[in-house]
Amino acid sequence: MKTGDLKHDLASTTAQDGALAARLASARKHAAIVLRVERLWPALQPTAGLLGLYCLAGLLRLPQHLPDGLRLVVVAGWLSLCGWRLQRDLSALRPPSRYAVDRRIERASGLRNQPLATLTDKPAGTVDDDTLSLWQAHQQRILASLGTLRAGWPNLLPTTAYRRAAAGALLLALVSAGIVAGPTAPGRILAAFIPGRDDPNVPMPHVEAWITPPAYAPDAPVFLGNGRTAPSVPEGARLTAIVTGLSTHPVVHGANGMVLKDEARQRLDAGNWKLEVTLDHTGVIRLAGRGRTLAQWPVTVLPDSAPTAKWGPNPGAGKGDWRTRLPYEAAHAYGLASLSVQLHLVHPGRGPARTLTVPLPLSGHPKSVKGVVSPDLSEDPWAGEDVTGRVVAQSISGHEGKSQSVTFRLGARVFHSPVARAVLDLRKRYALERESRSGTATDLAALGETPGPINDHTGMFLNLTSIVAMLVNADISNETARTGAVGLMWDLALDIEDRRNGDDASSQASIDARAAQAAVAQQLRHMREDGKQDQQAREELEERLKALKNAIARKMQALAAQALRDHTAIPDLPGLSRAGDKAFSKLMKQLQNDAANGRSGDALERLQQMEDATERMRNATPQDMAALARQMVAQQKAREQAAALKDLTSKQTSLLDHAQSRLDELLRAQARQQNALEDDGGDGDQDYGSMSTSELLRKLGLPVPPGTDQQDGPPGGAPPHPGQPSPTQQEPSAQTMIDPAKAEEQAAARRTDRATQHALERALDELKDEFKELTGKTPPAFDDARKSMKDARTALSDGEDSAAATAQEKALEALRKGRQQMQDAMKGDGKSSAPSFIPGFGSSGDGDGQQGQGSASSGDDGSTPSDDTDESDEQDQQKGKRDPLGRRLGEGGDQTPDDGTHVPDNVARQRAREIEQELRRRDSDRTRPQQELDYLDRLLKPF
Secondary structure (H helix, E strand, O other): OOHHHHHHHHHHHOHHHHHHHHHHHHHHHHHHHHHHHHHHHHHHHHHHHHHHHHHHHHHOOOHHHOOHHHHHHHHHHHHHHHHHHHHHHHHOOOOOOHHHHHHHHHHHHOOOOOHHHHHHOOOOOOOOHHHHHHHHHHHHHHHHOOOOOOOOOOOOOOOOHHHHHHHHHHHHHHHHHHHHHHHHHHHHHHHHHOOOOOOOOOOOOEEEEEEEOOOOOOOOOEEEOOOOOOOEEEOOOEEEEEEEOOOOOOEEEEEOOOOEEEEEEEEEEOOEEEEEEEEOOOEEEEEEEOOEEEEEEEEEEEOOOOOEEEEOOOOEOOOOOOOOEEEEEEEOOOOEEEEEEEEEEOOOOOOOOOOEEEEOOOOOOOOEEEEEEOOOOOOOOOOOOEEEEEEEEEEOOOOEEEOOOEEEEOOOOOOOOHHHHHHHHHHHHHHOOOOOHHHHHHHHHHHHHOOOHHHHOHHHHHHHHHHHHHHHOOOOOHHHHHHHHHHHHHHHHHHHHHOOOOOHHHHHHHHHHHHHHHHHHHHHHHHHHHOOOOHHHHHHHHHHHHHHHHHHHHHHHHHHHHHHHOOOOOOOHHHHHHHHHHHHHHHHHHHHHHHHOOOHHHHHHHHHHHHHHHHHHHOOOHHHHHHHHHHHHHHHHHHHHHHHHHHHHHHHHHHHHHHHHHHHHHHHHHHHHHHHHHHHHOOOOOOHHHOOHHHHHHHOOOOOOOOHHHHOOOOOOOOOOOOOOOOOOOOHHHHOOOOHHHHHHHHHHHHHHHHHHHHHHHHHHHHHHHHHHHHOOOOHHHHHHHHHHHHHHHHHHOOOHHHHHHHHHHHHHHHHHHHHHHHHHHHHHHHOOOOOOOOOOOOOOOOOOOOOOOOOOOOOOOOOHHHHHHHHHHHHHHOOOEOOOOOEOOOOOOOOOOOOOOOOOHHHHHHHHHHHHHHHHHHOOOOOOHHHHHHHHHHHOOO
C-alpha cells in the first residue's frame, strides 16, 4: 500500500488520523534527505582529500616553484583526477529505499519492533471484510501510538578507522601549514591553483615610474614614489613604468575615473618590462602583475583648455584707409602655435560660401600675445565690404579657440580714374556673383569700345580683350574663369590708375615696385614658416630688397620728372632722391636685421611702411609735391639750426676745457708746494685717517676735483664755514705763488675766453629767434643757458676759473636740455603735418625720423631727420658721462701730465702706500658722497 493511499484512507476515517499521516510523510521526507547526505559525503571524501592534499602542497609552496607551464599541467591533471573520482563516486550512489527511510525514522525516534513496517504491511492469506477491518484498526492504533517522529542529523564521520585516521592527519597537516603560512595562506592557495600568479611570499618586483608631460608642456618629468601624494600633470601626459624582476608582462589599469589610452608594452629582456600609457582623466593608476598589485598612484590630470582669443579695440578700416586694422589678443597656458583671422561677408552673394583667412604673425610659441596688424586686403574683391571676423587661435597642444564675431569694413584703395573705378565695380559684382559671367564679358567689351585710356593704350586693350575671351570661352570652368578674370581686372585697374597722370616709365616702376614687394613678403613668409634664417635665405632676401629699392628709386625719379612737367616747386631734386634712397635703405636694413633675428612681425611691419610709402607715391598729386617741398625746406632749416647748436655746444665745451686746464695747473702747483713743505718739515708719521680726501690727493700730486673740500672733511672735523671759500675757490695769490709769466699767460687766456663767451651768448640769442620763427616755440632751457653764460663771463672777468667752470657746466647742461626741447617741438609739429611718401618726412614715418632733430650735416648730403635722430641718441647716451670737472670719463688713467721722471725713495714709497691704503678704505665706505666715490673708483682702478 502506498503512502498516499494510506494517507487518503486514514484521512477519510478521522481528522486526527489524517494529521498523523501528514506528520509521518514529513518525517519520511526528512529522513530521505539525511540518508542522501550520509551517502553523498562518503562519495565526496576522496575528492576532498585530493583537493586537501593539493592545498597542503600549495601552503608548502611546492607548486609555486614549478614553471607556469608545468604548474598549469599539474593543476589541470590534479583537477581532472578529482573530477574523475567525483564522477565515479557520485555515479555509484543510489536513492534510499522506503524500508531504509522507515528504519532511519525508527532508529532516530526510538521505536521498537518496526512499527512503521506494520503501516505498509498486508495480512497474509485470504482476507475477508472482517479481517481487513480488523487490520486497519490495528494500523490505526499503531499510527496513533507513534508519538514524535524524527529523522535525526546526518552522520558525517568516516565509516572506517582508516578513513578517520587519514582525514584527521590531513586536517592536522592543513591547520599546521596554515598556521605557519599565517596571513599569506589564502594567497599561497590561490597561487597554487592559478598558474601565472605569485603568492605573497614572492619578493615584489622593482618598479620605476615617471610621467612625462606632453611635448607642448615645458614641465619636467614627474617621478612617482610611494603614491601618497597626487601629482598634477597636463592632459595627454605619458606614463612610463619600468618593471624589473617579473617573469610575465605587467598590466596597467585605471580606477576612480582614470582614463587610459594608447597603451604600449615592451619586453626589455628576461624579467624586465616597459609600459607606456597616456593619461586623459584624473583618477588612480594601478599596476598589476602575476595576480598582485605592484603599485598604484593617484594622479590629478589637468585638462588642457582651449586657447582664449578676442578682438582688440576698433577693428576694421577707418574712413579713407586702405589697410584693415586687426587688433587681437590671444593666450594659452602652454603656448600658441598659430593665429589667424577668419572673415566672412555680412551679405554674401549667391555663390558658394567663402572664408578669407588672414594669418597673424607669431614669434615662436608665446603664451600670450597682443598686437595690431594692418594687412593690405584691398586686392581682395571683398575690399570696401562689411565682414564679420573672428580671431582663431591654435595652441601647440592642438586645441582651437575662437573669439566673438565682430562686424567691420575692409579697407579699399582709392582710385581717382573713373574707368579704373568702373573696372573695379564690375570685378566686385562678378566676384560676388551679383553679375553673370556673360554679362561681365559684355560690360567689359563695351568698356573697351568706349573712348578713353583703355581704347588709347594697346597693352591695356589687349589685357581687356584677353579677359573677355576667357569669360566667353565655354571650355573654361566657372571657378577658373572667375579666379583668372578677377586677378586680371585688378591689374588692369591698377594700370589705368598709374597712367592717369604718369607716363609708361612711372607705370612700369609702380608695377615693378608691387612685384618686388610681393617677392619680399613671400620670402619673409617662407623664412617664418620654415624657421630658417641661414645665409642662403638672407642672401635671397637681400636680392629681393635690392630689386625693391631699384623699383622705388625709378618711381621717385618718375615723380620728380612729373613734378618738373607740372612746374611744381621742388628746390632740390637731387637731394630729394638722395633723401628717399637713404630713408628706404635704412628701412630695408632694419627689415633685414629683423628677419635675420627671427622677428618676422617687425620685418613685416617694415615692409608695410614701404608699401604705404609707395602707395602714397602712386596717389601723389602736385599739391603733395608742393607740400613735400615745404617739408624739405623746413627740414633743411632744422638741420642748419641743429648744426649751429652743436657748434655752439662744442665751443662752449672748449671754454670749459680752458678753465679746467688753468685749474689743473693751479692744483698741481699747490700739490708741489705742499709736498715740498712736508719733505722739509714733515715727520712721516702723520695720521692719514684724519686728513681730508683733497689733502691726500695733494700729497700724491694729483689734481683735486672742485667741490671735494666741501663734501669731504677729516673725521670728526667741522665743515668749512659757508662764507669761507675753499682752498680751490680762493684766489691763487692766497694759496700759492705761480710763475709770473704763467700768470700773465692765464690772464690773457681769460680775456680771450671772456670775449668768446660773449660771442656765444649772441649766437644763442640768434638761434633762439630763428627757432621761434620756424616753430613758434622757444626752448625754456635756452634762457637758463644764457644766464649761465653770463655768469661764466662775469667770473672770467674776475679771474675766478672755478666759478667760471661751474657756470660753464650749467650752460652745457642747459644746452643739452635745449637740444632735446628742440627735438620735442619739431616732433610735435610733425604730428600735424601731412603724410609723405619718404619715410621720416611727415607723421606717417616709422618714428625714427622727425623734424628738427639735431645733426651735424649741412643738408647737402641728403641726410634725413632719421640720421639726425641717430646722432642725437648717441649724444644723449654720452650726456652726463663726465668727471667732476666736466671732462669725459676715462678708465681711471692718470690725467695729470708729467714733465719729468722722478724715482721716489723708500720713505716716499712708504708714504704713498699708506695714502693709497687710506684712499682704498674711503672708497669702500659707501656712505661718502657719490661724487667722491666715483672719483676714487676711477683713480684706483688701474692699481
